[in-house]
Amino acid sequence: MAPAPLATLPALPLHTAGKYVAGAYIVLFALVLVYVSIMAIRMSRIERELGELLDVQAARERADEHTLDQREATPAYPVKGRP
């Protein structure tokens, strides 16, 4: 059945129209909320990955320092009295 033209329809009373208006605005709010939640999940993933990379970098720096210390402890030239 074809809908009646809008002009012939009476205005809905507030208690009836209110739920539709609330529904429409809640849809917009829900869309934004879902999007922000997804973005929050993505951001936390990036933060975690960045933390992992910082750990890798820190471990690499520690290893480099350790190697440097070992080199300093072992002289490159022969020391007197040592074979």
Place this chain on the structure above:
Amino acid sequence: MERSTPTASRPLAYGRGLRALSIATVIAVTLALALVFFYAPLEEEQGFLQKIFYVHVPLATIALCGFVLGGLLAIQYLRTRDARWDMRSYVVIHMSLIFALGTLVTGSIWAKGSWGHWWVWSEPTLVSFLIIFLLYATYQPLRFAIEDPERQARYASVFAITAGAFVPLNYLAVNETTAYLHPRVFSSTSNLPASMAFTLLVSLVAMALLFATLCKYELTAKHARAQVRALRRRLAGEAPSTGARSRSAAPALHHVGSAPAAGRSGA
């Protein structure tokens, strides 16, 4: 080895201005809601139900403009072959699709309140908007189906341009069709009383700002992720573009460094 400057290693800061844009969006949305519920008068024929107009029409307008903008950005990609234009086109279309979904749902709610039906197949505006929505719903699967990033970007750009040209043509065609009345409060916005027109204008601006902010968030997040991946590859001692890329509908940004400098404008 020479250490590169931060601006050289990070060619584009998508997050620039995000804070100001977010604050402007919050203010505009709050103002729009205040105007809708406390300033705009009740419409004579529909009464309180007409308040849906201030969310439905801006959502639809911004979604359609976003689809056209996605096509324009795709043209820019094909001209420059800069992956960032493809990324912008992808994000804008993705966001427009979400706004289009909001348009369909709010329109459906309005139709139920106005006509007593959730959906009317004989209404050309509703059906044409659904066709546009379904057309763009194939954009993501199309991208996902193509593994090679270059081909993916090229084919997706051609799709975005073609579909983007279809949107205004479709709008004009539907406007010519007047078999039934869409629940338009007025035959044209020029007939709106000043208070309603002002409220609609503020709602449109608020929705446009919301769209821009969400796009910028998405671009910033994608760029940050691409940078983290590049850093991971660098720490692993791999070449910047040799990292294995899992199949994704999202554009690849790892060949950003090879992009022409002409495309290095703000997001």
